[in-house]
Amino acid sequence: MxxxxxxxxxxxxxxxxxxxxxxxxxxxxxxxxxxxxxxxxxxxxxxxxxxxxxxxxxxxxxxxxxxxxxxxxxxxxxxxxxxxxxLGLAGSREDDLYRVNALALTALDGLSNEVHDCHHPIAVMLHWEDQREESKRQREESKRRSKEWVQSRLPSHLAYWQRVLDNDERGPGPWLLGDTFTYADIVLFQCLDGTHYAFPKAMKQARETGKYDKVFKLWEDVKARPNIAAYLASNRRQKYQDWGVYRHYDDNDVVAE
Amino acid sequence: MxxxxxxxxxxxxxxxxxxxxxxxxxxxxxxxxxxxxxxxxxxxxxxxxxxxxxxxxxxxxxxxxxxxxxxxxxxxxxxxxxxxxxLGLAGSREDDLYRVNALALTALDGLSNEVHDCHHPIAVMLHWEDQREESKRQREESKRRSKEWVQSRLPSHLAYWQRVLDNDERGPGPWLLGDTFTYADIVLFQCLDGTHYAFPKAMKQARETGKYDKVFKLWEDVKARPNIAAYLASNRRQKYQDWGVYRHYDDNDVVAE
Incomplete structure (x- = not known):
């Protein structure tokens, strides 16, 4: 068409x-x-x-x-x-599309939807700067949820992606399906990039553990692909801002204990 | 195969x-x-x-x-x-699969994931009967989130599905794609059925407004399909219990104001 x-x-x-x-x-x-x-x-x-x-x-x-x-x-x-x-980004073997779709859905669930939900876990957030009691309570809930997420969920998700990249079944190569680059790699890249914007301290802490090296390498490898790198340097790549899916609030920028 | x-x-x-x-x-x-x-x-x-x-x-x-x-x-x-x-449940026209998948994803987002998240909006819920302060706080947060969800999200989702069923583009017929029954109808049925288990008072209230008649009719129509009805009456249909996706807690069984 x-x-x-x-x-x-x-x-x-x-x-x-x-x-x-x-x-x-x-x-x-x-x-x-x-x-x-x-x-x-x-x-x-x-x-x-x-x-x-x-x-x-x-x-x-x-x-x-x-x-x-x-x-x-x-x-x-x-x-x-x-x-x-x-676009030739759904794998090379029969039924790879369903493997790729499963991986993309999982990345979006864990590292996009869950991160987004840290901003307003109970109700749609009132204006963040609002000083009324209801807003204060919501900020407190958001911080508690961020702590919980960084402590228990982020390591669980990063460990999962490291497991995928450690898995011999994929064959050699840096991508989720081995040597075949797919849109699941792109989704995981964008999810990691956004999570890093929201929780830079926790992501730095996670990186320094050395437990998720293949995951962080994938993030860098996608970023360095020529067409992706050119796009990220262009005016078509919009900046994260604190009303989007990924938001950075200093109060929520916590680390795991 | x-x-x-x-x-x-x-x-x-x-x-x-x-x-x-x-x-x-x-x-x-x-x-x-x-x-x-x-x-x-x-x-x-x-x-x-x-x-x-x-x-x-x-x-x-x-x-x-x-x-x-x-x-x-x-x-x-x-x-x-x-x-x-x-299984012949993905529509009849070119590209209907993508329309059906969009509808199924939307039902699961709004009437499964969001309902599930009412149980433990901040952290993974401690044992519900636990009387410690942390559990009390979590029950209170769960109740606040349930109130908010019933008040603002449930009507938004039901109104959306009524809009789909009111849309002339579908052609005649009771299903989301008109006269073609698809797995999106099945997903919406199960989502409505589970939401009713979790929030029976709010669902009764919504039904009685008369604003969502086509949505509630679809629920009944799917339930009455011969193979579905036989399955629901069999021992293969498991009961909802309060550790699943859909949970009923009396405290959370609230109505919109």
Whole structure:
């Protein structure tokens, strides 16, 4: 299909759409991106497309959305699943797509959704600078959850990814499926990069244990791939800000005991 | 492939594996299930298979796992994605698989993961009956999160599904894709059923508003499908218990104000 690839998302932070951008950039595939709209225009555009855009597409709950011809779909891992085989980033063996999708879903669960939930574990966060009692309580809950997450969940996730990279079944090579680079590597890179923005002290501490060397090496190896490196140095790579998926709050930047 | 379908999971509650069971049962497809092992045997079996089982499969983070021949995969929506087309439950038009997968992921995010997170929003819950201060605080946080969820998130999710079912693009028919029954309908059914177990008062209240009639009708319609009804009446349908994805705590069984 000759139709352009179109990412429909907010603007101002990398967000969940970043996994889609990185995948397209790695493949050198042209795409349209709504990030260059104004903040309000991008938001309104998302709202319009959440209706599904006709052509048998259902309404969707939340962006990112992805349009290819008449097809409009939502859900980051679903968009990657659609693109992966088309861009040659879904593995090389029969049924690798399902292995890659499992790994991508696991990275997003553990190192994106869980990190995001550290910001407002009970309720949608009131304004962070607000000094009212309810906001103070929410900041305290967010800090407690960050401590708990850094202490118990972060090591569990890093150890899992190290296990994957230690596994002989993959064959040789630095990637999750051995010598075959897939979009699961891209997703894990972006998840590690965002988690590092949110919890730099804990990630430094984890790195210095030496237990997760292959995981941190994968992060560096993806970052150094030519198309990814060129993208990260471009104005298309948006900065993390403290209203996105990954937020840095000094109070929450804790280490494991 | 003539290999049997094998669900590898815990035993004792429906859990996330239930979406896989219901999909296989709807299709009348034979499958093996580890639910008939003892609790400890099932847990040990899961641990063994989390290694991936060789044959190029990576280690996985958590069950449910699904084995078909040499392929072992994890992640509920990934397993359903694998099975859907094989069982004729992934839509009828080109690319419907991606619409169905988007809907299934959205149901699992909103009405499974979010409900589960109401039990221990900050940390992994200590024993619920424990009277120590830390447990009391966690129960209080769980109740606050339940109130917030019932007040703001449940109506948002139910309104979304009603919008999908109101959408003319689907064409006529009671299902998410109109007259084509898919595994997304099964996932939404199980999510509604579990949410009702956890929050019966809030679900009754929502039903009585009359705003979500098509959503509650879909729940009943799936439940009444012959293969599903026979399964639900069988000993293969396990009961909800208060250590599963969906838990009922009287304190958390609140209504919206």
């Amino acid at each position: 000759d139709a352009p690839y179109e990412l429909i998302y907010y603007t101002g932070v990398p967000g969940r759409g970043e996994h889609v951008r990185l995948t397209l950039e790695e493949a050198g595939a042209p795409y349209q991106d709504t990030q260059f709209l104004s903040f309000d225009e991008a938001r309104q555009n998302v709202t319009n497309w959440l209706g599904g855009g006709g052509h048998g597409n259902p309404p969707y709950f939340a962006p990112p959305l992805f349009k290819h011809g008449d097809l409009v779909i939502s859900q980051t891992p679903n968009i990657l699943l659609y693109l992966g085989p088309k | 003539d290999a049997p379908y094998e669900l590898i999971y815990y035993t004792g509650v429906p859990g996330r594996g239930e979406h896989v069971r219901l999909t296989l049962e709807e299709a009348g497809a034979p499958y093996q299930d580890t639910q008939f092992l003892s609790f400890d045997e099932a847990r040990q079996n899961v641990t063994n298979w989390l290694g991936g089982g060789g044959h190029g499969n990576p280690p996985y983070f958590a069950p449910p796992l699904f084995k078909h021949g040499d392929l072992v995969i994890s992640q509920t929506p990934n397993i359903l994605l694998y099975l859907g087309p094989k």
